[in-house]
Amino acid sequence: xxxxxxxxxxxxxxxxxxxxxxxIILDCYLYGTSPSGYSFTTTIEYLFGVLDYYLGFNGDSLTxxxxxxxxxxxxxxxxxxx
Numbered sequence: 001x002x003x004x005x006x007x008x009x010x011x012x013x014x015x016x017x018x019x020x021x022x023x024i025i026l027d028c029y030l031y032g033t034s035p036s037g038y039s040f041t042t043t044i045e046y047l048f049g050v051l052d053y054y055l056g057f058n059g060d061s062l063t064x065x066x067x068x069x070x071x072x073x074x075x076x077x078x079x080x081x082x
Contacts, residue, residue, distance in 0.1 A: 003040040004049070005065035014053035014067050025050045 008014060011021050028034055028042035040046075049062030058068040 001066065002064040003038055004042075004046050004063050005067075007035055007038055007040075008050070008053065008063070008065060008067070014059070017050060017054045019054070022051055022054050 008017065011017050024035055025042060025047050029044065029047045032042075034040050034042055045062040049059030049065075052059030052062065053067070060066055060068050
């Protein structure tokens with residue numbers, strides 16, 4: 001997984017992101033840097049992925065993370081009735 005996923009996990013996962021975290025990624029994108037302690041290049045995809053997570057949407061396709069993997073659902077017994 002990309003290093004951005006580690007950064008998001010450190011923040012408490014997608015549900016733990018704050019507006020301040022979004023601004024950190026925005027600043028990193030604008031200045032071509034990465035968050036303190038990380039070495040990934042902040043891309044526009046990472047920025048919008050973090051923004052999606054903050055807004056409650058699935059940003060996995062933009063960040064490359066797998067926070068929103070759907071659960072495995074198994075149907076073991078089906079009874080049809082009239």
